[in-house]
Amino acid sequence: MAARRRSSRAGRRIARGGAKLAGGQVLVINMVPRSLSSETNQDSEPSITVNPARPREIVGTAFTGDPMGGPLAPVYLSSDGGNTWRLNSVVPSRAGSALGTGDISLAFGTTGHRLYGGILRDPSFNFETLRGTNAMAAMQTLASRPDNDQPFTHAISKSGRDRVYIGNNDFQAGPQTATVDITANGRVANPAFRSIRIEPRATAGQDGPQIRPVAHPDGTAYAAYYGWRAQSGSFPGNTLVVTTDVVVVRDDPAGLGANPFRSLVEPSDGLPGRLVARNVRIPFNRNGSSSTGQQRLGGTLSMAVDRRPGRSGTVYLAWADQAPGSILTIHVRCSTDRGVTWPAADLLTVLNATNAALAINSVGAIGLLCQQLTGTGATRRWVTHFRLSSNGASWADLVLCTAPASTPAKTFDPYLGDYDHLVAVGRDFYGIFSANNTPDQANFPNGVVYQRNADFATRRLLALDGTTPVAPSIDPFFFKVKG
Amino acid sequence: MTPAPRPGALAAQARFVFQGTIKNVRATTLKSVPASARTVVARVDRVIQAPETLSGYAGHDITVELAPGERVRQGQTLIFQTTGWIFGDSLAVRSVGHEEATTPKVAGAAVHPEDPVGSLQAREAMTQASQADLIVTGRVRSVRVPNAEAQARAKAMAAGSTAERISEHAPVWHEAVIDVDETHKGAERRKQVVVRFPSSTDVRWYQAPKFQAGQEGVFLLHKQQISPTTARAAALTTLKAPEYTALHPSDFQPLERLPQIQLAADASAAEPKPPATGTAARRARSRRRRRSKGGR
Numbered sequence A: 001m002a003a004r005r006r007s008s009r010a011g012r013r014i015a016r017g018g019a020k021l022a023g024g025q026v027l028v029i030n031m032v033p034r035s036l037s038s039e040t041n042q043d044s045e046p047s048i049t050v051n052p053a054r055p056r057e058i059v060g061t062a063f064t065g066d067p068m069g070g071p072l073a074p075v076y077l078s079s080d081g082g083n084t085w086r087l088n089s090v091v092p093s094r095a096g097s098a099l100g101t102g103d104i105s106l107a108f109g110t111t112g113h114r115l116y117g118g119i120l121r122d123p124s125f126n127f128e129t130l131r132g133t134n135a136m137a138a139m140q141t142l143a144s145r146p147d148n149d150q151p152f153t154h155a156i157s158k159s160g161r162d163r164v165y166i167g168n169n170d171f172q173a174g175p176q177t178a179t180v181d182i183t184a185n186g187r188v189a190n191p192a193f194r195s196i197r198i199e200p201r202a203t204a205g206q207d208g209p210q211i212r213p214v215a216h217p218d219g220t221a222y223a224a225y226y227g228w229r230a231q232s233g234s235f236p237g238n239t240l241v242v243t244t245d246v247v248v249v250r251d252d253p254a255g256l257g258a259n260p261f262r263s264l265v266e267p268s269d270g271l272p273g274r275l276v277a278r279n280v281r282i283p284f285n286r287n288g289s290s291s292t293g294q295q296r297l298g299g300t301l302s303m304a305v306d307r308r309p310g311r312s313g314t315v316y317l318a319w320a321d322q323a324p325g326s327i328l329t330i331h332v333r334c335s336t337d338r339g340v341t342w343p344a345a346d347l348l349t350v351l352n353a354t355n356a357a358l359a360i361n362s363v364g365a366i367g368l369l370c371q372q373l374t375g376t377g378a379t380r381r382w383v384t385h386f387r388l389s390s391n392g393a394s395w396a397d398l399v400l401c402t403a404p405a406s407t408p409a410k411t412f413d414p415y416l417g418d419y420d421h422l423v424a425v426g427r428d429f430y431g432i433f434s435a436n437n438t439p440d441q442a443n444f445p446n447g448v449v450y451q452r453n454a455d456f457a458t459r460r461l462l463a464l465d466g467t468t469p470v471a472p473s474i475d476p477f478f479f480k481v482k483g
Numbered sequence B: 001m002t003p004a005p006r007p008g009a010l011a012a013q014a015r016f017v018f019q020g021t022i023k024n025v026r027a028t029t030l031k032s033v034p035a036s037a038r039t040v041v042a043r044v045d046r047v048i049q050a051p052e053t054l055s056g057y058a059g060h061d062i063t064v065e066l067a068p069g070e071r072v073r074q075g076q077t078l079i080f081q082t083t084g085w086i087f088g089d090s091l092a093v094r095s096v097g098h099e100e101a102t103t104p105k106v107a108g109a110a111v112h113p114e115d116p117v118g119s120l121q122a123r124e125a126m127t128q129a130s131q132a133d134l135i136v137t138g139r140v141r142s143v144r145v146p147n148a149e150a151q152a153r154a155k156a157m158a159a160g161s162t163a164e165r166i167s168e169h170a171p172v173w174h175e176a177v178i179d180v181d182e183t184h185k186g187a188e189r190r191k192q193v194v195v196r197f198p199s200s201t202d203v204r205w206y207q208a209p210k211f212q213a214g215q216e217g218v219f220l221l222h223k224q225q226i227s228p229t230t231a232r233a234a235a236l237t238t239l240k241a242p243e244y245t246a247l248h249p250s251d252f253q254p255l256e257r258l259p260q261i262q263l264a265a266d267a268s269a270a271e272p273k274p275p276a277t278g279t280a281a282r283r284a285r286s287r288r289r290r291r292s293k294g295g296r
Helices: B009-013 B103-108 B116-131 B147-158 B228-234 B255-268 B279-292
Strands: A026-030 A047-050 A058-061 A072-078 A086-092 A104-108 A115-121 A126-132 A140-145 A148-158 A161-170 A178-183 A194-197 A211-215 A221-232 A241-251 A274-283 A301-305 A315-323 A326-335 A348-350 A353-360 A366-374 A381-389 A396-404 A421-425 A428-436 A460-462 A474-481 B016-025 B039-049 B061-065 B077-087 B091-100 B134-144 B173-185 B192-198 B216-223
Touching (some): A047 A421, A058 A474, A072 A474, A086 A115, A115 A161, A126 A148, A178 A211, A178 A221, A315 A366, A348 A366, A353 A428, A366 A428, A396 A428, A396 A474, B016 B061, B116 B255, B134 B192
Parallel strands (some): A301 A353, A353 A421, B061 B091
Antiparallel strands (some): A058 A072, A115 A148, A148 A161, A366 A381, B134 B173, B173 B192
16 A cells, blocks of 8 residues: 655754754644655756745755656646745746756846746757746757756846846856856846856866856855866766866856956955865766766765844855865865855865755754765765754754665666755755655654655555556655744 | 648647546636636546546546547547646646547557556657657667767867867767667668767756667667757767767667657658568567567
8 A cells, every 4th residue: 555654853853063943843744745746757866946035835846857858858846845845837948858968057136936947958958048927937049059058047026127137157158167157137028148257267178067156135246166277087087176266256146247256355355256266176077986876976065144134244155175085075164254255174074965955044054965985885875964053163963864885776867966055045955956766764764755656665666557556766765944 | 610630830749638528518626727618627538649647537527628620428438639738736737638538549549558657658759769860779889988079188188178068968978889780760771770869967968868788679760869969068079970879768669669760751751661571570579479479
């Protein structure tokens, strides 16, 4: 008999490291709907956006194709605060596409219910800028250009206008490829996006794919990127190692002035962009391997600004580098003077981890989502953590999922995704990650709800008939932590 | 009057084809889909064509949104051609068209009557065949890195740099040299043909065939499937005519599927060819005969 377990139990929260998840409650949901109980796709690389004007409306994305291969790719849509999810195909794609879309990142404006995004569209993988009038509507392509990678969308509304920022790695701008596309008002009929080149230094032919913009309502806009300086090894040979700076740029007039993102100057060379870390090394994998838990590694980067009035100077940054004995090490640091100075010591260091995602809630608490590889050999596991701190000094640790890293075997790269995502609306944190979907309570120490048919007693997924076993795969999981 | 399935692009998009009985009109099976004059609840009696994930819907009630002007009555048993709509606690599909579910029509609706997934795969293979520039049967003699790329990479590595853009989505092109047994579509008659394919297992490319030496079957090859701009972005060199690519998962097929592919190729060719009579066709027929006798 198929069992759908609802086992969100705040009383079983794992809290280590001093800080408490005060008054908190976590909800973890497998987002695959019951009608797709037979699916075995690798639904990796998730992202999420919550409609601030209607927080019960949430949109998630992943490498999930339209189950019937229609001309639009689906998003995961919840209208009840994340308790239930359905697939709704609204993203431009092509008929017959099994992939749906390449990289995708969507963001609601703060008001007005409009949904913005950047995708790499199947099959061209052109970078397309999208807008939907609401979460249910088919999205419209506003602009399209080739030679790009990893669009990452941020939107903020002010005075009836939606400012939209899409970080992207624009190979057409090579060798200084780090770019943020910005429009001052996404609501107009034909919004013009301007491509801002934010890398002023010489590169090793290009920058890294992660370009992460974030903005404050007062107009302060930041972006972080990996400025690649040198390379060794071979990408086709899966031995490439990149020497890179971790750079933060800032623009006080919202990225809308004549020469945006030049407000922060690095004292050592007088160029725009503060070098938070210099000459760190990261692997840039073509393929994941057993030693990396099947996940390809290529750095991870996330930034969050305190969006409270008068707090635009407080910005948190998470990045990763490679240190001996750790496949990738996440560092979290904070600047309280608008990115001018950054302490030399980490507020938090996470070994053997990737997919860092930061958010700050309405009372200034900082959340970090990350995925950590533990164990060795056949005992390796991917452990998905939500870390929470009220001050950056002590961090609570909530384990959302811990699952074997060797199963299921990957269908493609990336296994879990080149990123996951965390946002905050009000006091609450909303996140999304991809993980092994075996219905085993031990894998979800803080409980989980499955929409798809699953039998937790036998730890088996079940098909629509409730009896036929279905092989484990990678699914997207939504979580919400009440602040 | 019952409208026939609509021809053309819409019908071609219908990947979920089923025989169903109308249980309720102006009804739905999903809370998120409000009932309307165009929504009906149908019991799926039989899945005729479907992707794997949806092949087990026989016996389940689903919501069908009728096309504008489409009419059905409670109790009717029909063949629906549909595309996806909402996938939630239940399933909602959009009708592209329907017809009466008579025995001959049900029998004729699928390539493999007892295998809805196989029927869809066969249809996709035939679509690819109709779009292919060159269809050959043969065997992969060798797989190699394109010479120009190998040289450029070696030179760049020696200089401590890289010759290509570094992207997770880089195709990492390889070439397969195919010894041709027979040409089934296309004007070229060659003993060998070189096909370029992405060796990358990235999400963009993993579905493309990954050829290996010794692989034998039907190769559906295409000229210039990617634009020069995209090719430049993704690799060292652009494709030069008459190089072929194989990017779709259906671009390599087992020999057993050759008769269907031949039919699709013939239909799409300006001057239809007679059914294949060469080595590969004989081999395929021989295999089918052995299978029917229980051999392998």
